[in-house]
Amino acid sequence: MSASRSSCAPESLARREFMQAGGALVIGFSMQGAIATPSAGAPGKPAGFKPNAWLRIDTDGSVEFLISKTEMGQGTESGMAMVLCEELDADWARVSVRTIQPDGKRFMITGGSYSIAGAWVVGRRAAAAARHMLLEAGASALGVPRAECRTGNHAVSHPASGRQLGYGELVAAAAKLSVPKEPALKDPATFKLVGKAMPAKNLDALVRAESRYGMDIQVPGMLYAVIERSPVVNGRIAHVDDAAARQVAGVSRVVRLRGNTFPTYNYVRDGVAVVANSTWAALKGRRALKVSWHESWTDGAPRNGALASSTRLATDFQRLLTDPAVKTENGLHPDVVAVRDGTVEGMNAAFQSAARTLDMFYDVPLQAHVPMEPMNATAHCTDERCEVWVPCHFQTRLFNALRELTGLPPERIIIHTTMLGGSFGRRLDVDYAIEAVMLSRELAKPVQVVWTREDDVRCGLYSPPSRHRVRVALDAGGNPLAMDHAFAALSVWKQQEPTEIEPSGLDYAAAFDAIKFPYRVPQRVVRHRLVEQTIRVFWWRRGYTPNHTFVNECLLDECAHAAGVDPLDYRLRLLPENQPVKFANKGGEVEEIHTGRLARVLRAAADAANWRTPLPKGRGRGIAATVTDTHVAQVVEVEVTDGRIRVTRVVTAVDCGIVINPQLVKAQVEGSVVFGLTAALKGAITVENGRVQQSNFHDYPLLAIDEMPIIETVLLPSTVAPSGTGEQISHPVAAALANAIFAATGQRLRGTPFRLA
Amino acid sequence: MARSSNRKLQFFVNGTRQDYNGDGDQPLLWHLRDQLRLTGTKFGCGTGLCGACTVHVEGKPARACVVNMGSLAGKRVTTVEGLAGKDALHPVQQAWREANVPQCGYCQAGQMMAAAALVAGNSAPDDAAIDEALRGNLCRCGTYARIRVAVKRAAELSRANSGKSTGRTS
Numbered sequence: 031m032s033a034s035r036s037s038c039a040p041e042s043l044a045r046r047e048f049m050q051a052g053g054a055l056v057i058g059f060s061m062q063g064a065i066a067t068p069s070a071g072a073p074g075k076p077a078g079f080k081p082n083a084w085l086r087i088d089t090d091g092s093v094e095f096l097i098s099k100t101e102m103g104q105g106t107e108s109g110m111a112m113v114l115c116e117e118l119d120a121d122w123a124r125v126s127v128r129t130i131q132p133d134g135k136r137f138m139i140t141g142g143s144y145s146i147a148g149a150w151v152v153g154r155r156a157a158a159a160a161r162h163m164l165l166e167a168g169a170s171a172l173g174v175p176r177a178e179c180r181t182g183n184h185a186v187s188h189p190a191s192g193r194q195l196g197y198g199e200l201v202a203a204a205a206k207l208s209v210p211k212e213p214a215l216k217d218p219a220t221f222k223l224v225g226k227a228m229p230a231k232n233l234d235a236l237v238r239a240e241s242r243y244g245m246d247i248q249v250p251g252m253l254y255a256v257i258e259r260s261p262v263v264n265g266r267i268a269h270v271d272d273a274a275a276r277q278v279a280g281v282s283r284v285v286r287l288r289g290n291t292f293p294t295y296n297y298v299r300d301g302v303a304v305v306a307n308s309t310w311a312a313l314k315g316r317r318a319l320k321v322s323w324h325e326s327w328t329d330g331a332p333r334n335g336a337l338a339s340s341t342r343l344a345t346d347f348q349r350l351l352t353d354p355a356v357k358t359e360n361g362l363h364p365d366v367v368a369v370r371d372g373t374v375e376g377m378n379a380a381f382q383s384a385a386r387t388l389d390m391f392y393d394v395p396l397q398a399h400v401p402m403e404p405m406n407a408t409a410h411c412t413d414e415r416c417e418v419w420v421p422c423h424f425q426t427r428l429f430n431a432l433r434e435l436t437g438l439p440p441e442r443i444i445i446h447t448t449m450l451g452g453s454f455g456r457r458l459d460v461d462y463a464i465e466a467v468m469l470s471r472e473l474a475k476p477v478q479v480v481w482t483r484e485d486d487v488r489c490g491l492y493s494p495p496s497r498h499r500v501r502v503a504l505d506a507g508g509n510p511l512a513m514d515h516a517f518a519a520l521s522v523w524k525q526q527e528p529t530e531i532e533p534s535g536l537d538y539a540a541a542f543d544a545i546k547f548p549y550r551v552p553q554r555v556v557r558h559r560l561v562e563q564t565i566r567v568f569w570w571r572r573g574y575t576p577n578h579t580f581v582n583e584c585l586l587d588e589c590a591h592a593a594g595v596d597p598l599d600y601r602l603r604l605l606p607e608n609q610p611v612k613f614a615n616k617g618g619e620v621e622e623i624h625t626g627r628l629a630r631v632l633r634a635a636a637d638a639a640n641w642r643t644p645l646p647k648g649r650g651r652g653i654a655a656t657v658t659d660t661h662v663a664q665v666v667e668v669e670v671t672d673g674r675i676r677v678t679r680v681v682t683a684v685d686c687g688i689v690i691n692p693q694l695v696k697a698q699v700e701g702s703v704v705f706g707l708t709a710a711l712k713g714a715i716t717v718e719n720g721r722v723q724q725s726n727f728h729d730y731p732l733l734a735i736d737e738m739p740i741i742e743t744v745l746l747p748s749t750v751a752p753s754g755t756g757e758q759i760s761h762p763v764a765a766a767l768a769n770a771i772f773a774a775t776g777q778r779l780r781g782t783p784f785r786l787a
Numbered sequence: 788m789a790r791s792s793n794r795k796l797q798f799f800v801n802g803t804r805q806d807y808n809g810d811g812d813q814p815l816l817w818h819l820r821d822q823l824r825l826t827g828t829k830f831g832c833g834t835g836l837c838g839a840c841t842v843h844v845e846g847k848p849a850r851a852c853v854v855n856m857g858s859l860a861g862k863r864v865t866t867v868e869g870l871a872g873k874d875a876l877h878p879v880q881q882a883w884r885e886a887n888v889p890q891c892g893y894c895q896a897g898q899m900m901a902a903a904a905l906v907a908g909n910s911a912p913d914d915a916a917i918d919e920a921l922r923g924n925l926c927r928c929g930t931y932a933r934i935r936v937a938v939k940r941a942a943e944l945s946r947a948n949s950g951k952s953t954g955r956t957s
Contacts, residue, residue: 103891103928229887236892240869241825243893246826254821279793279810309830310817402831402839402893402927451829451893452927483832625890676837693887697933701890704929727836727925735931736918 033604041726046687055087055163057209058135059156070314078470081107082136085156086460091184091198093118093125098128100140100423101232102450102457103701104756105368108230110149117157117216120197121184129447132425134433140423141458141569146690147659149754158213160204165206172332174673205248218688218749227693232449244421244448247408249476253282255469256312256480257301258321258490262335262720263292263564266300266321274318280311284319284380285472287465291333292564293525296431298461299361299489303469310326325720336720338564340396340495340544343717347497347518349468350559351391354550365516365559366534368541369613372512373554380512380553384503390585391499393781394577395714396492398730399570399761403451404486405462409469415442420463421450427785428460432467454757455569459491488722491571492715494520494540498581502554508593509604512553515544515581519574520567521560530616535560538616543578546657548623549586549604565647565717571705576764583654584780587772597769598636598653605629623657627685628747631655631663634683638744639665652769653764659753660686664703666766667739670774673786677681677707677737677767682759683744687752692745698755699743706763708733708783796860800825801869811857815849816840818856819866826866827896831925838924841897842866843925848904848920867896870903878902878948882941898924902938906945912938 051121060082082098095114101107107127110134115125132138162182168186169176173191182189187194218224260266272284283305289298300323304315325336350365372380381387408419416436417769422428425445432443450457466479481489496519503512521537531537533706537560544556590600608626615621632655636642639651648670655663667679689695713730716723716783768779777786794811797804800823807818814833819825819842823859828851831839835850842851843865871877871887879899888893898921905912905920917938926934 046799101895103889104901105890229884230889232892233884233889235885236889237876237883237899239892239896241892242826243829245820245830248824250827308813308817310813310821310823313817313833314810314812400927402829402837402891402925404830450891452891454927480830483834483837516789517799695891697887700932701929704931705927726834727832728834732925732927733929733931734922734925735934736922738931743931 031335039361042615044570053089053205055201055205056084057156057159057160058084059152060256075787079425081582082130082138082252083156084154085118085160087160087201087347088195089198089201091124091196093120093197093262095125095127096130097127098136098138099145100447100450102140102423102453104698105230105691106140106145107232108228109146109690109694110153111231112223112228113149114153114157116221117154118161119181119183122223122228124184126723131447132429132445134429134443138425139458141455144754146749147753150410154215154316155213158215159209162213163204163207164197166199166207169199170194171203182449202441218320223691224688226691228691230380230694241449244406245403245478245480246407246521247419247478248449248753249408249410249419252476252478253305253473254309254312254480255267255303255305255314255466256478256482257287257303257485258316258319259299259485260323260335261303261488262323262325263297263299263338263566264333264335265325267302268322268324270355271300271320274300274320275315278306278311278315278318280306280308281315282306282531283471283473283620284315287468287472289371289668290696292335292566296427296460296528298464298468299454301465303479305469305473305477306348313482333564335564338717338720340716340718342562343495343520343563343565344497346561349670350517350518350561351497351499366536368536368556368558369545370526370555377512377514377555379552380503381501384511385506386504386592387501387587388504391497391780392584393498394493394496394580395782396495396716396725397570397709398452398487398492398715399456399491400483400486400730400732401454401456404483405456405481405490406479407463407466408476408478409463409466410469411436411467412474415444416467417444417446418463418467419446419448420459421448422457422463423447423450424458424460427458428463431464435464435467436471438588455572456490473651483727484725487715491566491568492729494522494567496574496577498577500581500585502585503656504589507587508595510551510589513551514560515556517557517581518561519577520563522567522569522573524560524562525566530615540574542613542615543575544582546566546613546621546623547582547678548625548628548657549601551604551619563719571760573591573656573692574762576657576709579654579761580764580782581655583656583762584768585720586771587652587765588778590761591772598632598641601653601655602629621659624661627661628657628663631661631683631685634744634746635663635665635681638683638742639679639681641665648774650770650773651769652766652773654765654769656758657760658758658761660684660755660758662762664762664766666763668767668770668771668774670771670786675711675771675784675786677739679709679740679742680763681742681744683746684748684755685748686755687748687750689745690752694747695755696743700741701756701758702759703741703763704733704738706760707739707767710767710784711762712783714783774782792857794857796856798859798861799863801865807856807859809856811855813856813857814852815842815854815859815864816851819851819956824870825866829893829896831894837894838901839894839897841900841924843900843904846904846907848901869899870899874898877903878942878944879906879937881944882937884936885940886933888930888933888937890930893929894924894926898926898934902934905938906942908909910946911942
């Protein structure tokens with residue numbers, strides 16, 4: 031952390047955000063560096079320290095937190111503000127939160143469920159520094175020793191004399207003091223705000239429907255546009271007949287947009303934009319447009335969009351995992367080894383001496399993000415200036431892309447982050463905003479580009495599909511001697527950031543959650559083979575964690591049943607006792623699973639779900655767990671009648687360290703359960719001839735209210751630092767459900783969405 | 788194909804008379820958002836599948852994305868902006884706030900409009916009635932559990948308020 035008084039606030043910030051700084055006390059801090067950067071790739075990460083968050087106390091006592099994090103329904107603004115407000119001893123009612131504008135100097139991304147953890151580590155220190163400065167200023171103003179003074183409720187008080195001064199009155203003096211480097215932090219036992227169920231800061235605006243999302247932006251003179259995009263990746267415009275489109279009342283222009291070539295970091299499809307004075311006129315104009323496309327213009331399969339096919343992908347996956355023509359280890363393809371515990375010889379010996387072996391294939395399909403607010407962006411770009419209003423949470427990525435596109439200096443690029451109508455990872459890509467800027471440059475006018483739901487489903491990015499082959503050797507007691515997990519997948523990094531792949535070919539983003547397996551298996555190998563196709567894949571509630579959690583937690587259940595042991599007992603038996611188990615990720619970063627915490631959530635979920643109480647015929651329970659900093663276990667209860675799967679109850683036990691706001695954590699649990707159930711039970715995205723075959727909610731359905739199970743949440747008390755709950759909780763749902771279906775029916779389903787035989 | 792189907796008509800939005808002179812095929816959604824600048828009504832699917840654009844037409848829930856302007860002559864439309872009085876909250880909004888329903892909030896105007904129509908016609912909706920009335924309103928954040936709680940609470944608040952005027956429902 032470094033701190034700066036208002037007079038030496040960073041230059042661009044001083045201009046843009048602090049024109050009226052006056053005597054305010056401002057402390058800047060950096061939200062990254064304190065913790066691991068999210069696995070969502072981050073090129074252009076600035077070297078060295080630049081504050082990307084500030085806390086500012088004004089002379090009127092108002093407190094503002096300027097954060098680089100983006101609110102999209104996950105409660106990050108409120109959660110972070112509670113942490114800072116607590117440490118500052120400020121009055122919650124006088125605290126507000128604002129998202130900063132990116133300026134190219136500071137890294138700005140929201141992802142990986144790291145925001146709260148970051149606020150805890152660095153935000154608290156900044157707030158504590160401010161509190162110490164106010165305390166010092168207060169003691170001096172009251173003419174009493176500092177040790178006799180207290181902070182609390184937005185004021186410095188001197189209990190002995192009963193006098194006190196509000197923060198606002200002390201700000202000018204406090205701002206002249208030097209910033210303590212290692213300020214003492216409050217004892218969590220004394221917390222008053224943290225741990226309380228508080229409404230989100232923006233709740234009132236939301237129930238009044240007054241929040242402004244990207245689509246709600248209206249700029250004077252703004253035009254509306256929709257874009258007819260190439261139906262396949264890398265397609266090029268062959269011919270445009272826009273005569274009828276131009277006849278549509280309200281349509282003013284039809285503009286060709288030249289995209290770039292996949293694979294690349296910021297891929298944009300070729301398209302034809304219909305520009306009009308209303309969204310409806312643009313939509314109607316697009317319907318009247320006739321465009322034909324060159325679909326196979328490029329060299330070979332990796333770039334030929336028309337060849338993309340789910341069927342071909344499945345064949346490729348299968349061949350890579352089973353083709354006997356390829357020289358193999360244990361009969362499997364010799365792909366890139368991500369981790370090996372033990373030796374090749376040891377593994378071969380284990381499979382030879384096994385009392386029993388299992389050989390399972392698991393499949394995870396493509397999934398779409400489909401946030402309720404479709405992609406959109408509003409841009410006003412001239413030769414001098416580029417201004418964008420956009421629901422986006424990787425602002426640095428967009429900023430860099432717009433610098434490259436426009437050639438404008440950094441201070442002429444202005445990105446306003448609007449409220450986001452959900453993202454789930456989709457808006458970490460910024461293709462939709464680049465399109466709007468391309469079009470606005472062409473028009474030299476402000477324009478809002480709206481994607482229809484069909485555009486979103488057909489022309490988007492999808493969760494990475496994978497096929498897994500897991501072979502397990504069990505001893506006579508049913509304990510695993512060896513496990514060989516091979517998987518084939520599409521790679522986000524190969525498509526967008528190939529330099530992130532290790533020289534060995536290892537893709538840590540794809541493999542890490544398979545590597546991260548805390549159960550005792552003496553001989554273990556994880557390897558992968560990456561497949562290249564023109565299907566764009568992307569982070570989706572993280573990237574590959576849903577896939578590997580599904581595989582790991584199903585295979586444990588299968589082993590338990592093979593061993594004739596209860597699946598909960600089997601897990602507990604295989605977990606090393608109460609210790610941190612460390613796993614190396616990319617760049618030497620280490621992630622930890624604490625087996626004591628994991629066992630505790632497993633037991634807590636099982637207890638709350640009456641795990642040991644038998645269920646009648648046709649019903650069953652399944653258990654699964656996952657750890658991404660936060661330790662999560664889930665029990666799903668299912669009822670199967672006439673071949674119909676009905677999820678009746680989902681119990682989740684969460685250990686996310688100190689709970690900042692139980693109300694928001696529970697909201698994340700409830701939402702994540704629904705997200706996980708949609709993935710497990712509903713549609714999948716398929717591609718043939720380069721075309722996504724789904725288009726809207728009729729063929730890519732979401733779970734609805736009438737399919738809701740009872741959701742119960744157990745938040746376990748903890749004194750360790752808080753960790754995220756944004757997405758982890760959606761990860762075990764599919765496995766717990768598959769295991770429950772097996773318990774209810776004896777049918778083992780190894781691929782989502784689940785369909786009974 | 789591109790023939791304009793221009794229509795002149797009058798209709799009412801949140802109690803105010805509006806003159807419409809434009810494409811009769813234009814869905815109400817886009818007229819509300821682009822021309823009347825009532826952006827509380829959201830675009831989610833464009834085909835009546837998700838409920839994000841739910842408004843009331845003559846007091847009944849309707850998907851504004853599939854209601855054409857040409858069908859609205861003389862009709863009364865209520866949007867989320869007109870659900871409550873000027874400063875007050877509608878019982879549904881009060882209940883939504885008490886239950887901390889919204890996450891991203893994008894679908895919630897539609898959810899609340901569907902709930903308000905339900906509560907107006909059913910003073911004590913049970914789970915089956917809630918399922919029936921709201922199964923067409925999708926929420927990707929997954930707030931359904933709290934929506935169920937909030938609808939029941941809204942009915943309770945409405946019963947307590949009955950006799951008092953709490954705002955328009957149509």
